[in-house]
Amino acid sequence: MPSRLNRRDFVLTGAAAAALGLAPRAEGAPAVLQNKFRPVVISSANGNKYTHDGQETCVARAFRLMTGGSDVLEALIAGVNIVELDPRDTSVGYGGLPNAEGVVQLDSCCMHGPKKRAGGVAALEGVRTPSRVAHAVLQNTDHHLLVGAGAQRFARQMGFTVEEDLNTETSRRLWLEWKRRLDPEHFLDPEKRAQSGFEAGRSMVRDGLIDPAHYFGTINCDGVNAKGEICGVTTTSGLAWKIPGRVGDSPILGAGLYVDGDVGAAGSTGRGEANLYGLCSYLIVEQLRQGKSPKDAGMEALRRVKANTIEKRLLDPKGTGNPKFGLNFYVVNKAGEFAGVSMYESDYAVCTENGPETRKTESLIPGPEPTW
Numbered sequence: 001m002p003s004r005l006n007r008r009d010f011v012l013t014g015a016a017a018a019a020l021g022l023a024p025r026a027e028g029a030p031a032v033l034q035n036k037f038r039p040v041v042i043s044s045a046n047g048n049k050y051t052h053d054g055q056e057t058c059v060a061r062a063f064r065l066m067t068g069g070s071d072v073l074e075a076l077i078a079g080v081n082i083v084e085l086d087p088r089d090t091s092v093g094y095g096g097l098p099n100a101e102g103v104v105q106l107d108s109c110c111m112h113g114p115k116k117r118a119g120g121v122a123a124l125e126g127v128r129t130p131s132r133v134a135h136a137v138l139q140n141t142d143h144h145l146l147v148g149a150g151a152q153r154f155a156r157q158m159g160f161t162v163e164e165d166l167n168t169e170t171s172r173r174l175w176l177e178w179k180r181r182l183d184p185e186h187f188l189d190p191e192k193r194a195q196s197g198f199e200a201g202r203s204m205v206r207d208g209l210i211d212p213a214h215y216f217g218t219i220n221c222d223g224v225n226a227k228g229e230i231c232g233v234t235t236t237s238g239l240a241w242k243i244p245g246r247v248g249d250s251p252i253l254g255a256g257l258y259v260d261g262d263v264g265a266a267g268s269t270g271r272g273e274a275n276l277y278g279l280c281s282y283l284i285v286e287q288l289r290q291g292k293s294p295k296d297a298g299m300e301a302l303r304r305v306k307a308n309t310i311e312k313r314l315l316d317p318k319g320t321g322n323p324k325f326g327l328n329f330y331v332v333n334k335a336g337e338f339a340g341v342s343m344y345e346s347d348y349a350v351c352t353e354n355g356p357e358t359r360k361t362e363s364l365i366p367g368p369e370p371t372w
């Protein structure tokens with residue numbers, strides 16, 4: 001059984017690094033000082049968690065393909081396919097937690113910096129790899145976003161296998177448990193129903209049935225190659241137990257992902273509604289354009305989200321005035337400088353010539369997300 005590739009195995013030899021046109025990267029040295037464009041792939045933490053055949057994670061596969069000459073976006077999509085197809089990640093693709101009616105609805109979008117093209121799908125049912133359908137929208141249509149039944153029909157026309165149901169035994173069992181915890185008498189009152197649905201979900205996190213990262217949960221993956229070509233992709237099953245038809249930030253250009261081929265890329269995971277309100281990925285790329293570092297650009301977006309969070313139901317019950325949700329951004333500029341930033345302490349994944357790593361994000365608010 002092949003063992004998972006570790007960082008030491010991955011670190012490029014001098015010859016391989018030379019083939020990529022790279023000088024060995026001194027720890028902490030700005031990429032621009034040594035090479036103009038430093039290849040890097042950055043993603044949410046699940047991009048360095050799940051492996052294909054026990055070997056490569058998403059960021060490692062994407063980096064290998066990208067530095068081997070593949071189109072950057074194709075390499076990133078091949079990376080996120082690992083997570084989409086892995087039923088252990090119940091926040092993405094096959095086995096993602098379903099909506100309130102028990103139906104798995106998936107969202108994804110992708111952007112190609114050099115080609116200046118984009119594609120997305122929302123509320124897509126029956127296809128395990130929505131990122132590939134989003135890519136097909138980018139490649140084969142004049143449109144940027146297909147939703148629901150239209151997206152599914154398009155996927156079928158493009159030759160994708162469309163399945164009846166993307167639930168796994170685990171996601172179905174968890175949905176049934178959620179239903180069981182929901183007081184049916186509250187279905188009569190939309191406001192109370194929303195609150196009781198939220199409470200039922202939180203109690204499942206408290207009871208250890210769902211990883212909080214999978215209640216929300218997504219993968220965003222962005223990369224830049226040695227030629228400075230930047231692309232990105234985001235894919236998700238969205239918010240667990242959402243109202244059928246709910247679309248979060250993930251498939252929305254400018255929210256769940258934004259790429260400007262001349263500047264950089266940003267993408268998100270976490271509470272989609274908070275990000276949608278401010279189109280933060282677009283905001284971050286605009287901050288990069290004005291010369292901010294990836295970290296400072298990301299922090300600016302988090303500060304805006306915090307300032308826009310005024311409703312009591314969204315605030316930390318301890319009265320700190322801080323949001324009670326998590327939101328993360330993954331940011332890379334054209335030079336290959338990158339940052340993972342978040343509202344509360346969190347992790348992200350990155351792969352450079354030094355191999356795949358999971359790192360701590362820079363958080364706006366110190367400490368972990370308020371307890372559920």
Ligand code: ASP
Nearest residue numbers: 216217218238248270272
């Ligand atoms: N942002 C996704 C959504 O709101 C979920 C997540 O990333 O946690 O659909």
